Amino acid sequence: MIDTPVRPHRSADQSTARRPEEGDGGTATIDIMLVDDHAIVRQGLSSILQREPDLRVVAEAASAPEAMTEVERARPDIVLMDLKLSAASDSEGIDLCADLTAAHPGLGVLVLTTFLDDQLVLRAIRSGAKGYVVKDVDTSHLVRAIRDVSRGESAFDARSAAAMVRGLNAPAPDRSARLTARELEVLRLLAHGMSNRDIGKELFVSETTAKFHVGNILRKLSVSSRAEAVYEASKLGLLT
Template sequence: MIRVLLVDDHPVVREGIRGMLSTEPDLDIVGDAGSGPEAVVRAAELAPDVILMDLRMPGGDGVEATERIRAAHPGVHVLVLTTYDTDTDILRAVEAGATGYLLKDTPRGELAEAVRSAARGETVLSGHLAGKLLTGVRRRSEPEGPSLSPREVEVLRLAADGHTNAVIGRTLHISATTVKTHLMRIYEKLGVGDRTSAVTRALRRGLLPER
């Protein structure tokens, strides 16, 4: 079972999401919170696998809560679920450690699959939002660091598209274990600890050009 914590300042929204996901046999809604600070406390109490986090809440910002939760509980994956889709909002969330970013009009099936992907540590970002993330990244470029090999660029590009290690391996005709090894080397070169941060930093350093 995937343990899920819902965070939104509107009770009716929390109940709606709970109703959407409660019918999924592998998803367990373990609790909810109405603000960022409450989410930090509930994350420590409930040890969820995935947190569906609203972005802007009067009682406390979702980005700050994401950063605090990820720092205290690196194994917890935060999936932002919001109505805001500006490039600045998306970039702030990703930089805080969010595994992905979805809008509240996401269909139930896609939302459930996104939670499962987030639980596996995979990047969850639609093509529309990925474009906005790229725009935000370009505005805040970083100096170049260690370069990535052509194979590492291929692996990271496929990871950015949300593919699993197994799918990446089949696409590149290498084993899933080799894909994992490439990802670990990429993380080390970029000074990050997960796929989403690796993609963001690679884009900001110009290491992952557009196709």
């Protein structure tokens, strides 16, 4: 991790009036935290971004808890984060995004991920992300997206923007039909307040497998917590 002095957050409207720091030619520096569970990805991104005179990587994190700690320490302007932060879930970053933006309203969160799902893009934006780009985007577009978010603007690549429009225009899905038989079993155990470990024991699967099923349930029901999942399931009549 990169040691850097603690500095107060700058709000989105302050970002355009920041004093020049280390950028060439008096350009204000944008401090970035990278959140990705793969060290090689973080190292590659850091190497690419720090070639830009106005970008500086000040912190890295491999998990949601680490990200919450590091953002307090490093006080970045932008968090560039993946949505998949563990093998158990494809969208753990959604919850992290919501937690980061709730705790730090002036923080700009930009999603950089391999996943391009219409509803996932919408969930990320509704959780506070200011932009969404896929990992195969070219470097110049990524750098431009970071600068846009730093100015308080939104940033999307062409495919993410199209996915968001499709998601907004799509009819409400039948969420109950998307759950597998096993996920329905897990959901009913969630309603009894069982932990992942207890669910695993009840269904004779590992705790990791139980956690994986819980993550899928949250994603399919478009919720961010176990309590919300149980509430939504009750409304959909899935607990009878």
